[in-house]
Amino acid sequence: MASRKSSWLPVVFGLPSISLLTACSGVQSSLDPAGAAAQLIADLWWPMLVVATLVTALVLILLLIGIFRAYRHRSARPLSSRQSRNLVIAGGIILPLSVTIPFALSSFSIGRTLYAPPPDNALAIEVIGKRWWWEIHYLDKSGDRIATTANELHVPVGEPIKLLLKSDNVIHSFWVPNIQGKTDMMPGQVNVTSLVADEPGVYRGQCAEYCGAQHALMAFLFVAESEEDFNAWLEQQAQPALMPETAQAAQGREVFFDAGCASCHSIRGSRAQGDKGPDLTHLAGRRTLAAATVPNRIGHLGGWITDPQHIKPESLMPPTEMPPDDLKALLSYLEGLE
Ligand code: HEC
Numbered sequence: 001m002a003s004r005k006s007s008w009l010p011v012v013f014g015l016p017s018i019s020l021l022t023a024c025s026g027v028q029s030s031l032d033p034a035g036a037a038a039q040l041i042a043d044l045w046w047p048m049l050v051v052a053t054l055v056t057a058l059v060l061i062l063l064l065i066g067i068f069r070a071y072r073h074r075s076a077r078p079l080s081s082r083q084s085r086n087l088v089i090a091g092g093i094i095l096p097l098s099v100t101i102p103f104a105l106s107s108f109s110i111g112r113t114l115y116a117p118p119p120d121n122a123l124a125i126e127v128i129g130k131r132w133w134w135e136i137h138y139l140d141k142s143g144d145r146i147a148t149t150a151n152e153l154h155v156p157v158g159e160p161i162k163l164l165l166k167s168d169n170v171i172h173s174f175w176v177p178n179i180q181g182k183t184d185m186m187p188g189q190v191n192v193t194s195l196v197a198d199e200p201g202v203y204r205g206q207c208a209e210y211c212g213a214q215h216a217l218m219a220f221l222f223v224a225e226s227e228e229d230f231n232a233w234l235e236q237q238a239q240p241a242l243m244p245e246t247a248q249a250a251q252g253r254e255v256f257f258d259a260g261c262a263s264c265h266s267i268r269g270s271r272a273q274g275d276k277g278p279d280l281t282h283l284a285g286r287r288t289l290a291a292a293t294v295p296n297r298i299g300h301l302g303g304w305i306t307d308p309q310h311i312k313p314e315s316l317m318p319p320t321e322m323p324p325d326d327l328k329a330l331l332s333y334l335e336g337l338e
């Protein structure tokens with residue numbers, strides 16, 4: 001009997017505490033801040049958790065005392081009207097106000113800091129919520145688009161970033177928990193927000209406003225890197241696509257046009273000018289496919305092209321059947337789009 005007991009004990013108590021601990025760190029956790037805004041939010045959240053836990057415990061203890069006394073001393077004298085009035089004033093007015101007012105004030109003041117307008121010299125990036133992926137445009141000082149990519153947002157560490165958030169369909173919400181709070185993306189409106197990443201790393205962003213069947217698979221990677229790496233990356237993103245280097249890749253380029261991919265996708269430097277799907281000019285440089293749904297490896301790429309509806313049902317990319325040699329050639333072309 002004893003051994004049985006000890007075998008389930010660690011499961012019952014161990015699993016929840018392990019999962020509680022692991023929830024605090026990671027690439028998609030507001031409790032593992034890597035930016036000033038996320039730090040402010042975490043600094044407010046922890047005291048709230050502690051105080052809320054204490055208040056819950058206090059209420060439960062009082063409840064238990066009440067139940068206990070009701071059973072034990074059925075004949076006990078009820079509180080005098082003065083005692084019960086004092087109890088209501090202390091427990092019903094003073095205690096709740098002394099807990100909520102400080103939190104309301106600090107939450108208000110943190111909110112003002114979080115939503116302060118970005119400085120004028122901030123790097124401007126336009127992010128458009130699509131169904132169900134993220135279109136990303138880097139803007140120059142005059143607001144012109146200099147590079148376009150999708151589902152992978154790169155920023156230089158320590159630099160203020162100004163985000164222009166939009167949607168061309170329903171409401172989405174832009175959220176990188178390790179870096180900052182959520183900002184909604186509204187159709188017909190530009191929501192401006194700012195952020196600064198303090199620690200280099202690759203974090204995961206997630207759409208935080210339910211937007212349809214594949215809301216859960218509407219994610220992206222947030223890459224915070226040194227100024228030097230970022231500048232090199234941006235310069236490369238601004239270039240047109242590389243020309244195919246092998247005969248097979250050149251054939252793959254033909255397959256791309258014959259299969260109708262160009263009606264939805266752009267490859268800058270070619271006649272592919274579609275705008276319904278992600279820009280594929282530098283596809284091979286991205287870490288994931290289909291809004292951080294699968295890693296960007298050749299097998300997943302082939303699987304995505306032939307049957308995207310299996311990976312992401314109801315997404316706006318149709319399946320394409322083609323002979324194996326054509327698919328190989330197409331993959332070799334796409335893999336060359338560094
Ligand atoms: C009707 C429009 C349409 C056609 C035609 C189409 N696609 Fe797509 N494609 C999309 C959309 C929309 C997405 C984004 C899906 C998502 O993530 O929800 C996408 C995503 C992709 C991606 C992932 C890009 C990324 O960065 O995540 C690749 C690669 C791709 N398509 C390649 C192709 C190829 C190759 C063809 C031709 C065989 C093709 N597509 C035909 C609309 C289309």
Ligand SMILES: [Cu+2]
Nearest residue numbers: 207209211215
């Ligand atoms: Cu969503």
